Amino acid sequence: MSVPSCNDPSRDRLLMAAVEIFAERGFREATVRDICAKAEVNQASVNYYFGGKEKLYAESLNFAFHQADLRYPLRDSLNSSLPAEQRLTDYIQVFLHRLLDESALGHHAKLIAREIADPTSALDGIISTAITPQFKMLKEIIPELLGTGWSDTDIYRCILSVVGQCLMYKHSHSVIDRICPEVIANPEEIKRTAEHIARFSLTALKHINQQGQA
Numbered sequence: 001m002s003v004p005s006c007n008d009p010s011r012d013r014l015l016m017a018a019v020e021i022f023a024e025r026g027f028r029e030a031t032v033r034d035i036c037a038k039a040e041v042n043q044a045s046v047n048y049y050f051g052g053k054e055k056l057y058a059e060s061l062n063f064a065f066h067q068a069d070l071r072y073p074l075r076d077s078l079n080s081s082l083p084a085e086q087r088l089t090d091y092i093q094v095f096l097h098r099l100l101d102e103s104a105l106g107h108h109a110k111l112i113a114r115e116i117a118d119p120t121s122a123l124d125g126i127i128s129t130a131i132t133p134q135f136k137m138l139k140e141i142i143p144e145l146l147g148t149g150w151s152d153t154d155i156y157r158c159i160l161s162v163v164g165q166c167l168m169y170k171h172s173h174s175v176i177d178r179i180c181p182e183v184i185a186n187p188e189e190i191k192r193t194a195e196h197i198a199r200f201s202l203t204a205l206k207h208i209n210q211q212g213q214a
Contacts, residue, residue, distance in 0.1 A: 011049045013039040018060045023111035027057050027120050058122040061115060064108030065130040068098045071105055077137060084144035089198040091138065092166060096194040099170040100184055113170065135159060145205040147212055158205060165197045 017039035021030045032053050036043045050056040076082055076090035099109055115123055138159045143150065146158065169176065169184055176184060183193050 008049075010039070010041050010045060014041055014045055014049060014056075015060060015063055018056050019064055019111055020107045022057055022060050023107040023114065026114050026118060027053075027122075028118075032056075054121070057120065058125060060111060061122055061126050062129070064111050065126065067105060067108055071101070072098045074134075074137075077141070080140065084141045085202055087141050088138075088145070088162070088201065089195070091134075091141070092162065092198045092201070093191065093194040095163070096166045096169060096190060096197065097187070099166060100173075100190050109170065138162070142205070145202065145209065147209040149212055158208070161204070162197075162201045165201065166194075169193065 014035065018030075018035050021035050021038060024030075032043055032046050035056070036045060039045075046053060046056055050059055072094045074091065074094050077087045077094070079087065098105070101109060112126075115126065139152075139155055142155050142158050142162075146155065173184075182189060184190050
């Protein structure tokens with residue numbers, strides 16, 4: 001028996017339900033029964049379409065990243081002919097909007113955050129296919145801003161500093177909502193916040209560059 005194509009409605013419903021339930025409960029607490037009930041499919045469908053809960057979970061993570069890529073594609077940041085400042089600014093804009101999307105894509109961001117905080121065997125695959133390519137891209141951009149003579153470790157620290165600023169707005173969302181909700185109140189304010197992170201990061205990298213040359 002061949003597995004139906006990705007256009008199969010039952011498979012699509014099952015995958016969407018899995019993303020939502022895994023995001024809300026995590027891999028260990030989510031049950032196949034609840035996922036299938038939400039998708040309105042037979043429990044045997046998980047094995048039929050995905051080969052079990054673990055493979056369904058891995059596919060859910062892949063789907064989450066794919067949907068984020070479709071909705072918020074990296075364009076300028078992937079274009080090596082553009083200035084490093086423009087490429088880094090584009091990356092920050094896209095990444096922050098992905099993190100703070102409150103539509104159905106919010107389940108995807110939550111699912112990914114859960115996996116990073118409480119990793120399963122699926123994490124290695126996600127790192128290989130989705131996260132490492134972004135790090136490689138940033139590892140091309142950052143040295144153009146830092147100048148020469150910096151070690152890989154120095155460059156990785158700078159990458160993590162940039163990424164960490166964006167993640168702060170995701171992981172501290174409930175705190176920001178209580179103290180200064182206006183900074184991420186709507187897409188336009190998120191854009192302004194991303195521009196601030198970009199300016200902050202570019203200024204810091206320029207300063208480090210000047211220190212290194214002194």
